[in-house]
Amino acid sequence: MRMRNLGDQGLRVPAIGLGCMGMSTAYGERDDESSTRAIHRAIELGAGFLDTSDAYGNGVNEELVGKAIAGKRDQVILASKFGNIRLPDGGREIVGRPDYVPQACDASLKRLGVDHIDLYYQHRVDPTVPIEETVGAMARLIEAGKVRYLGLSEAGPETIRRANATHPISALQSEYSLWCRDLEADVLPACRECGIGFAAYSPVGRGFLTGAIKDLGADLLAKDRRHDHPRFHPENFAQNLKLLPVLEEVAAAKGCTQGQLALAWLLAKGEDIVPLPGTKQAARVDENLGAMDLVMDNADIANLESVFAPGVTAGTRYPAGQMKRVGI
Numbered sequence: 001m002r003m004r005n006l007g008d009q010g011l012r013v014p015a016i017g018l019g020c021m022g023m024s025t026a027y028g029e030r031d032d033e034s035s036t037r038a039i040h041r042a043i044e045l046g047a048g049f050l051d052t053s054d055a056y057g058n059g060v061n062e063e064l065v066g067k068a069i070a071g072k073r074d075q076v077i078l079a080s081k082f083g084n085i086r087l088p089d090g091g092r093e094i095v096g097r098p099d100y101v102p103q104a105c106d107a108s109l110k111r112l113g114v115d116h117i118d119l120y121y122q123h124r125v126d127p128t129v130p131i132e133e134t135v136g137a138m139a140r141l142i143e144a145g146k147v148r149y150l151g152l153s154e155a156g157p158e159t160i161r162r163a164n165a166t167h168p169i170s171a172l173q174s175e176y177s178l179w180c181r182d183l184e185a186d187v188l189p190a191c192r193e194c195g196i197g198f199a200a201y202s203p204v205g206r207g208f209l210t211g212a213i214k215d216l217g218a219d220l221l222a223k224d225r226r227h228d229h230p231r232f233h234p235e236n237f238a239q240n241l242k243l244l245p246v247l248e249e250v251a252a253a254k255g256c257t258q259g260q261l262a263l264a265w266l267l268a269k270g271e272d273i274v275p276l277p278g279t280k281q282a283a284r285v286d287e288n289l290g291a292m293d294l295v296m297d298n299a300d301i302a303n304l305e306s307v308f309a310p311g312v313t314a315g316t317r318y319p320a321g322q323m324k325r326v327g328i
Contacts, residue, residue, distance in 0.1 A: 019276040
């Protein structure tokens with residue numbers, strides 16, 4: 001398994017991880033048996049860098065991951081997150097208070113059935129709490145042996161710098177893919193300035209870049225949360241479909257799937273970037289890891305980027321309320 005460093009603190013992970021959110025929430029019906037097989041397949045192939053959160057299904061996903069890795073903990077690099085709480089009315093509460101941090105961690109450790117989390121992220125930045133206070137509380141988890149490395153998710157460049165000055169941050173996790181490139185302007189440079197690795201979630205555009213979603217009614221279940229994302233609203237989706245032919249053409253020329261090509265593009269953007277594609281299916285784990293064998297030359301990259309330029313995608317990546325909680 002090819003490995004990459006996330007940050008300068010010693011965290012070394014498989015070059016492609018496994019995002020676990022969709023196993024329990026957001027993307028259609030749950031299938032815990034299939035999801036468990038996918039986790040076991042990733043571990044079997046040496047790619048057991050598993051990414052979860054206490055927000056995914058309000059803890060359900062951590063419980064699923066915990067059961068799946070029972071007896072296999074030494075083969076897993078486990079990442080989880082805190083501070084993005086779903087309320088009964090469907091809203092969110094972002095909590096970064098220092099007193100809350102150890103409470104959240106202890107609850108996650110219990111659900112996961114482990115004594116430590118390898119990479120622990122603040123899921124969203126709490127604008128009411130200085131980042132130094134939150135990260136200071138996270139650092140105390142390292143001192144207590146409950147966490148090995150620290151991360152942030154969807155933080156802005158100045159927050160990244162302030163957090164890293166408080167305690168070294170190993171990874172920033174944010175959305176990054178061919179159809180989500182805006183962070184290349186300031187977030188990614190801030191990470192590199194601070195020696196922070198980048199964990200890219202939704203690296204195939206929530207499935208869009210695979211080409212598997214062509215008809216919103218036929219290809220997505222009614223309860224699929226992607227219907228709420230502006231980029232999947234009918235008028236935006238119709239415009240975004242016009243971006244796909246270049247992926248189809250290059251993938252056909254290389255004899256790979258569109259999803260593999262999208263992942264290979266990300267891998268080619270820097271050795272400090274680790275994509276986290278999500279799936280419920282073991283076969284997709286194999287497919288995703290196959291992206292590591294693709295060679296992207298400068299012409300391939302330029303061809304894709306000429307179409308998928310920053311800002312070209314129609315629609316914001318989250319609804320307006322959620323967009324207020326990113327890039328802080």
